[in-house]
Amino acid sequence: MHIRFLEVRDFRNYVHARVELTPGVVVLTGPNGQGKTNLLEAARYLSVYSSHRVSGDRPLVRAGCERALIRAEVLHGDRHLRLDCVIAREGANRVRLGGTPRRVGELIGAFATVLFAPEDLSLIHDGPAVRRNFLDGILIERRPGLAEVIRGYDRVLRQRNSLLRSARANHIPQSQLQSIASWDTQLAEFGAELEQERWLLTRALVVPLAEAYRGISGTDDQAIPRLRSVLIPDDLSEHPTIETIRERFLRALEEGLETDLQRGTTGVGPHRDELDLLLSGLVAREYASHGESWSLALALRLAAATVLRESSPAGDPVLMLDDVFAELDAARRERLAALISSYEQVLITAAIPEDLPEFHRPVQQVHILAGQVVDAAAGAPAAADGAAAGEPPEGSDPHHPVPPADVEAR
Amino acid sequence: MAYDGLIQQLIDELGRLPGIGPKSAQRIAFHIVQDPHYDPKPLGDILDRIRDVVRFCTICGNVTEQETCAICRDPRRDHRTICVVEEPKDVAAIERTREYRGLYHVLGGALSPINGIGPEQLHIPALLKRLSDPNVTEIIIATDPNVEGEATATYLSRQLSVYDLTVTRLASGLPVGGDLEYADEVTLGRAFQGRRNLGT
Ligand SMILES: [Zn+2]
Numbered sequence: 001m002h003i004r005f006l007e008v009r010d011f012r013n014y015v016h017a018r019v020e021l022t023p024g025v026v027v028l029t030g031p032n033g034q035g036k037t038n039l040l041e042a043a044r045y046l047s048v049y050s051s052h053r054v055s056g057d058r059p060l061v062r063a064g065c066e067r068a069l070i071r072a073e074v075l076h077g078d079r080h081l082r083l084d085c086v087i088a089r090e091g092a093n094r095v096r097l098g099g100t101p102r103r104v105g106e107l108i109g110a111f112a113t114v115l116f117a118p119e120d121l122s123l124i125h126d127g128p129a130v131r132r133n134f135l136d137g138i139l140i141e142r143r144p145g146l147a148e149v150i151r152g153y154d155r156v157l158r159q160r161n162s163l164l165r166s167a168r169a170n171h172i173p174q175s176q177l178q179s180i181a182s183w184d185t186q187l188a189e190f191g192a193e194l195e196q197e198r199w200l201l202t203r204a205l206v207v208p209l210a211e212a213y214r215g216i217s218g219t220d221d222q223a224i225p226r227l228r229s230v231l232i233p234d235d236l237s238e239h240p241t242i243e244t245i246r247e248r249f250l251r252a253l254e255e256g257l258e259t260d261l262q263r264g265t266t267g268v269g270p271h272r273d274e275l276d277l278l279l280s281g282l283v284a285r286e287y288a289s290h291g292e293s294w295s296l297a298l299a300l301r302l303a304a305a306t307v308l309r310e311s312s313p314a315g316d317p318v319l320m321l322d323d324v325f326a327e328l329d330a331a332r333r334e335r336l337a338a339l340i341s342s343y344e345q346v347l348i349t350a351a352i353p354e355d356l357p358e359f360h361r362p363v364q365q366v367h368i369l370a371g372q373v374v375d376a377a378a379g380a381p382a383a384a385d386g387a388a389a390g391e392p393p394e395g396s397d398p399h400h401p402v403p404p405a406d407v408e409a410r
Numbered sequence: 411m412a413y414d415g416l417i418q419q420l421i422d423e424l425g426r427l428p429g430i431g432p433k434s435a436q437r438i439a440f441h442i443v444q445d446p447h448y449d450p451k452p453l454g455d456i457l458d459r460i461r462d463v464v465r466f467c468t469i470c471g472n473v474t475e476q477e478t479c480a481i482c483r484d485p486r487r488d489h490r491t492i493c494v495v496e497e498p499k500d501v502a503a504i505e506r507t508r509e510y511r512g513l514y515h516v517l518g519g520a521l522s523p524i525n526g527i528g529p530e531q532l533h534i535p536a537l538l539k540r541l542s543d544p545n546v547t548e549i550i551i552a553t554d555p556n557v558e559g560e561a562t563a564t565y566l567s568r569q570l571s572v573y574d575l576t577v578t579r580l581a582s583g584l585p586v587g588g589d590l591e592y593a594d595e596v597t598l599g600r601a602f603q604g605r606r607n608l609g610t
Contacts (some may be wrong), residue, residue: 016580090431090433091431152557155557156561157557158524158559159521159523159524159557159558159561160523162523162524163528164521166523166526166528178519178559178565178568179528179529179565181562181564181565181566181568182521182560182562182564182568185561185564186557186560186561186564238597282608
């Protein structure tokens, strides 16, 4: 798939900007602090409905404004997805597909993207939570219904932990804690489905990750993902079924209850999974050098892109590379460029164009200065030149009125 | 954006109510104060008396102005079936479907340790007491289709398994993670028709 146009209003430092994008490589250039990354962030927002730079939405709304607007048209095979989102400073956001209001949960997965950013090094060096989130993010893009399972799991886990803590505080013995079984049933139900999906995904990542790592590092070193969980049997002569995992989980919860009560927290389950990344047999988190870690982080993103590409017959995910090339040496720049350039659309931000390698295919340059698209070469006019044919002028589109001022949280 | 005296007090009081944000509170307050066609007296009178008048049915926990509620008193209702719900608003939602002619039992919430609600905080003993009536043959558990409602249903079905009863749960198809109250009448009605047996 690819983005045909992107429009933002009162988003970050943009008052209004609209840019037509072509398939292939799109390079957003301009000095730092002018808004390149903001534009990329806006495009990415329409895919996952959260920012990769801040945890809340507030900073996304331009100072002094009540709400920000992001609109885009994404071509997906022969489908046109018209996405728009109003981000409110106060209260609930509004998202629409083709002008029809939707819930965010319904839209996740509709527009698939893979983001590469300097922060990706944390995938290798940080604790297990970032790698679980990495897996879960792909799972949700492939099968949006899993978001419900993950939310359900987290909710039940919080309830169970809360019960354990209050039982500990009030010295309630295990024998009187009958209501815990009602939570365990659901925890095992949600947990088994999540665990199996993570296991299957980890298996699906094996070949793409190894290939991507070899491709980027230029070495023959083996990069292998391994999901570590007590819920998955060691003997994998057969695929673990959801039933097997659920039974193991229920048994582990029962056996661990006494310890759980002492600690006031649940000691077993998908929330304790670790995705080990092995480089030549050694855990990367402990042994990888800086250069190896970078190659591995990029390889993980590339492997995610491969998996998403394979699961969506109608088109590739859009790749987004935020200031990544500046972090790499010349050889890895060239190799990364070769690995990404076959994707339908790749958006790249770069402060210094000389940091970019040769892509061997047409490149659209979008130049950004002070929150404005000042030039979008490759035949695509910038907002200042008026909208493209077929699109009504901005501000007069009856299908996209800015909602009235009474948006309010419940 | 604070105002002087009583108007600000009114805005603050309205803002303490569920579902009313600061902007709505302000709009409602100025409407009450300014609109020449609006008479605030009836609302004032109701608010003044409401807590003295409205009570909870001593049998089922539903709202009423008498000792027991209209449903429990109605001899035409099917006294063999009790539908267990979380809140009085769920009784109203189910009544709107007109699919159900039995009695109710209002738990007063759902299991939620995060909010300090365990089995002791729910009206479960009163329900078990009602089961000593040999006429009761079926319990329909109609807690909300979210994790708290589900945990409550599981807990109840275990408590009820020692009785000689049919215990059923509303069919899925209700929006997951939701609130019974927000299910439309047709969906909720269908959930009643297709309720599944939890076994005893
Ligand atoms: Zn009653």
